[in-house]
Amino acid sequence: xxxxxxxxxxxxxNTLKRNLEEVYTISAFIGRFFHEVMRPPYEWRxxxxxxxxxxxxxxxxxxxxxxxxxxVFTKQSRPSLADFGATSWLPSLVSLALIRALAxxxxxxxxxxxxxxxxxxxxxxxxxxxxxDAMEVSSANPFRxxxxxxxxxxxxxxxxxxxxxxxxxxxxxxxxxxxxxxTSLPAFLSDAFGxxxxxxxxxxxxxxxxxxxxxxxxxxxxxxxxxxxxxGVGKAANAAVVVSMFLIFIEEILIVQVVxxxx
Amino acid sequence: xxxxxxxVGAGLFVLAVLTVGSRQQLFSRTQLARVVFDDxxxxxxxxxxxxxxxxxxxxxxxxxTSDNRVEVTLSIGRHEFAHLYTDTRGKIGSDGLIGNxxxxxxxxxPDAGRLPDGGTLAxxxxxxxxxxxxxxxxxxxxLLSITGQFKVIAGxxxxxxxxxxxxxxxPATAGRLRRTVAGLQTAAQTTxxxxxxxxxxxxxxxxxxxxxxxxxxxxxxxxxVRDMVTQLRTASATIALTAANIRQASDGLxxxxxxxxxxxxxxxxxxxxxxxxxxxxxxSEKLDEDLEALQHNFLLRGFFRKKAKAxxxxxxxxxxxxxxxxx
Numbered sequence: 001x002x003x004x005x006x007x008x009x010x011x012x013x014n015t016l017k018r019n020l021e022e023v024y025t026i027s028a029f030i031g032r033f034f035h036e037v038m039r040p041p042y043e044w045r046x047x048x049x050x051x052x053x054x055x056x057x058x059x060x061x062x063x064x065x066x067x068x069x070x071x072v073f074t075k076q077s078r079p080s081l082a083d084f085g086a087t088s089w090l091p092s093l094v095s096l097a098l099i100r101a102l103a104x105x106x107x108x109x110x111x112x113x114x115x116x117x118x119x120x121x122x123x124x125x126x127x128x129x130x131x132x133d134a135m136e137v138s139s140a141n142p143f144r145x146x147x148x149x150x151x152x153x154x155x156x157x158x159x160x161x162x163x164x165x166x167x168x169x170x171x172x173x174x175x176x177x178x179x180x181x182x183t184s185l186p187a188f189l190s191d192a193f194g195x196x197x198x199x200x201x202x203x204x205x206x207x208x209x210x211x212x213x214x215x216x217x218x219x220x221x222x223x224x225x226x227x228x229x230x231x232g233v234g235k236a237a238n239a240a241v242v243v244s245m246f247l248i249f250i251e252e253i254l255i256v257q258v259v260x261x262x263x
Numbered sequence: 264x265x266x267x268x269x270x271v272g273a274g275l276f277v278l279a280v281l282t283v284g285s286r287q288q289l290f291s292r293t294q295l296a297r298v299v300f301d302d303x304x305x306x307x308x309x310x311x312x313x314x315x316x317x318x319x320x321x322x323x324x325x326x327x328t329s330d331n332r333v334e335v336t337l338s339i340g341r342h343e344f345a346h347l348y349t350d351t352r353g354k355i356g357s358d359g360l361i362g363n364x365x366x367x368x369x370x371x372x373p374d375a376g377r378l379p380d381g382g383t384l385a386x387x388x389x390x391x392x393x394x395x396x397x398x399x400x401x402x403x404x405x406l407l408s409i410t411g412q413f414k415v416i417a418g419x420x421x422x423x424x425x426x427x428x429x430x431x432x433x434p435a436t437a438g439r440l441r442r443t444v445a446g447l448q449t450a451a452q453t454t455x456x457x458x459x460x461x462x463x464x465x466x467x468x469x470x471x472x473x474x475x476x477x478x479x480x481x482x483x484x485x486x487x488v489r490d491m492v493t494q495l496r497t498a499s500a501t502i503a504l505t506a507a508n509i510r511q512a513s514d515g516l517x518x519x520x521x522x523x524x525x526x527x528x529x530x531x532x533x534x535x536x537x538x539x540x541x542x543x544x545x546x547s548e549k550l551d552e553d554l555e556a557l558q559h560n561f562l563l564r565g566f567f568r569k570k571a572k573a574x575x576x577x578x579x580x581x582x583x584x585x586x587x588x589x590x
Contacts, residue, residue: 164275
């Protein structure tokens with residue numbers, strides 16, 4: 001990404017040219033991913049290993065974050081609803097917020113920080129230490145083994161993590177509502193799922209896949225194309241987090257627009 | 264561990280899908296009903312359908328008819344559909360004060376017959392916000408008119424016109440009113456005392472040893488009292504009849520055209536009666552002498568001697584009887 005030499009003159013023309021080259025490189029990277037993912041042999045063992053690293057080892061932070069999000073969102077929403085005497089709407093409000101936006105967004109941001117940076121640093125280190133080059137020389141396909149497996153694993157794991165986080169958020173919300181409004185679990189579930197539609201569930205799942213793919217592609221791209229030695233590794237890890245978060249918000253607003261047009 | 268994590272995550276997602284699907288009756292058999300409204304009032308596809316306060320389905324489709332009315336197609340669970348009849352009606356309501364629009368089904372009698380699948384129900388017009396605001400505006404106009412009238416009344420009162428104005432501005436009227444109120448207070452105190460006495464009297468009536476309590480609670484005593492009253496009524500009627508007869512007789516005594524009235528009122532007849540009485544007394548004395556003379560007549564002397572002898576032979580009681588008969 002940041003591949004210019006120190007002697008390159010910074011002009012608008014050069015900047016535009018550089019950005020267009022960047023877009024082309026990224027497009028080629030994504031195109032190569034889809035090309036590689038369709039062709040056997042498949043690296044199932046590595047995919048499963050990445051799933052374990054990315055999914056299973058993120059449960060702790062997702063559990064804690066989801067639980068706290070549910071409680072905090074419920075506590076912050078209560079005063080506003082209480083002004084209208086509508087605290088009975090808390091379950092539906094929290095469930096709508098969690099399933100439609102909070103769970104996919106917060107989970108993907110956490111994973112971007114945790115996994116995206118990890119991927120960028122890991123692949124960047126392998127690039128600057130020429131391990132990737134060594135794999136290419138040894139007739140192995142580093143792109144398939146390093147990039148495709150990570151993107152596929154993250155795209156598969158993020159929907160599960162989002163579902164898990166939504167569940168934990170609803171659990172925290174229920175505990176808080178049960179403590180304050182004495183709402184029973186059946187009544188909470190009835191209210192919580194009363195306003196949820198299939199569009200909400202599947203748009204949330206779709207967003208999760210897109211965000212997972214985005215984090216995976218960004219992290220892998222930054223790490224796979226890292227330069228400038230150990231400094232480049234740090235830059236790749238940092239850029240993987242910043243760019244993927246930025247892209248997640250852009251995608252969020254686009255997907256919300258599309259989904260709301262169907263609603 | 265990874266398998267368990269994937270299973271739990273996927274299971275939660277499937278559970279959510281099944282929950283939402285069951286709430287929207289996507290996994291159960293449904294039947295369709297149509298309701299025609301003049302105004303959809305913001306109703307949307309997917310809104311809930313309630314029957315007697317129970318969610319029984321969802322709005323499937325909303326369309327306009329050829330006469331610009333709104334035909335709402337409802338998807339209702341098969342079991343709940345059995346409770347719809349051809350005279351069931353529908354209206355558009357709200358889930359809470361500011362909640363989503365819902366279709367409320369109500370009424371319906373079994374005599375009208377069950378609604379067939381795809382049948383049409385009549386929709387009723389409900390009050391919407393615009394209607395409420397229009398009514399509120401009308402109320403505001405009425406309130407303005409009433410306020411103006413109150414202003415006129417207040418002006419008249421302030422000028423001392425009318426009863427209330429006189430009351431507020433005339434000291435003499437106020438004084439009379441004050442005295443009236445004092446009189447009412449006295450009457451109220453008297454009423455209190457009277458009430459206390461009535462209460463005491465009622466307490467005495469409730470005494471178990473008193474006649475009133477027995478009359479009220481003992482059926483035997485009550486029957487006796489009733490019989491006594493009946494007898495008194497009969498006696499009263501007889502007395503009234505006797506009094507009427509006496510009055511009639513008394514009236515007859517006062518009239519000169521009746522024998523008794525002549526005797527009591529006519530002085531000439533009274534004089535004649537006195538003379539007749541004197542004559543009768545004289546005649547009686549002479550008759551006694553004549554009868555005494557007859558006893559000594561030779562024709563009747565034997566009869567009287569036999570009678571005297573029979574009287575001497577009879578027992579004392581017969582003698583008394585004979586003596587009485589002789590007298």
